[in-house]
Amino acid sequence: MNKKQLPQMHNVGIVVESLDNAISFFTEIGLCLEGRSTIEGEWSGRVTGLDSQQVEIAMMVTPDGNSRIELSRFLQPATTSDHRSAPVNALGYLRVMFTVENIDELVLRLTKQGAKLIGDIVNYENMYRLCYIRGVEGILIGLAEEIRQ
Incomplete structure (x- = not known):
């Protein structure tokens, strides 16, 4: 039986106010x-349905090259709503999770940059240590450290 191959996910998009701050935050996590660049023109507005738009973007990639986050800062039109302070049980975009080597050390580095730990770092069935962090601009991320026994 032939299984249909799933399409490869290219990126997750996050709209931010400051590309520089968001780039710094995701660089601290380990992305590059x-x-x-700036994206504009009639074609780009046709893709998004926003008509005429001008968007500055930065593409962040994981070290293995397989996953990306596209950070976007809209110059035109202005952003119309803000979901960054939504609680973790809100509908829609929730968070992106990263596997990390040393969760305690990374949480310390991120909190020094102003990130806030949501809840606690917890042990999940002696398989992972997990936590949520609300980082720069209120971006919610998850961190998971595999517990090696």
Whole structure:
């Protein structure tokens, strides 16, 4: 039986007010800046349904090159709503989770940059240590450290 291959996910998009701050935050987690540019023109508005738009973007990539976060700062039109302070049980975009090597050390580095730990770092069935962090601009991320026995 032939199984249909799933399409590869290219990126997750997050709209921010400051690309520089968001780039710094995701760099601290371990992602690398793959590229940065301004997207504009009639074609781009046709894709998003926003008509005429001008968006500065930065593409962040994981070290293995398989996953990306596209950070976008809208110059035109202005952003119309803000979901950054929504609680973790709100409908819609929730969070992006990263596997990390040393969760305690990374949480310490991120909190020094102003991130806030949501709840606690918990042990999940002796498989993972997990936590949520609300980082720069209120972006919610999850961190997971595999427990090696």
